[in-house]
Amino acid sequence: MVTKEMVVEAKSGLKSKPAALFIQKACDYKSSIWIEREERKANAKSMLGLLSLSIxxxxxxxxIAEGEDEEAAVEELAEYINSL
Structure with a gap:
């Protein structure tokens, strides 16, 4: 399992369109991927789950990723959030 903590700097956060693109990227990986905010955790491949976190x-x-391509998944998704 690989975990990367970060602060979202994007002006719009991870809402609607950025969230949809995030999910597309997450779905490219075989690993289970989760996003955790405060005490809540959601599947990173689910629009409803991701939006429910109000990021x-x-x-x-x-x-958080767990699976055969976990490191690559976490790195690419973190880079995407940083690029927003």
Whole structure:
């Protein structure tokens, strides 16, 4: 299992369109991928789950992946969030 903690700097956070693109990237991996914010955790491949976390600007999140391509998944998804 690989975990990366980060702060979302994007002005719009991880809402609608950025969330949809995040999910597309997450679905490219075989690993189970989760996003954790505060005490809540959601499947990173689920729009409903991701939006339920209300990830706005300045939110502290953890990207968690477990599986055969876990390291690559966490790195690419973290880079995507940093690029927003």
């Amino acid at each position: 706005g600007t300045g939110a502290r999140i953890s990207i």
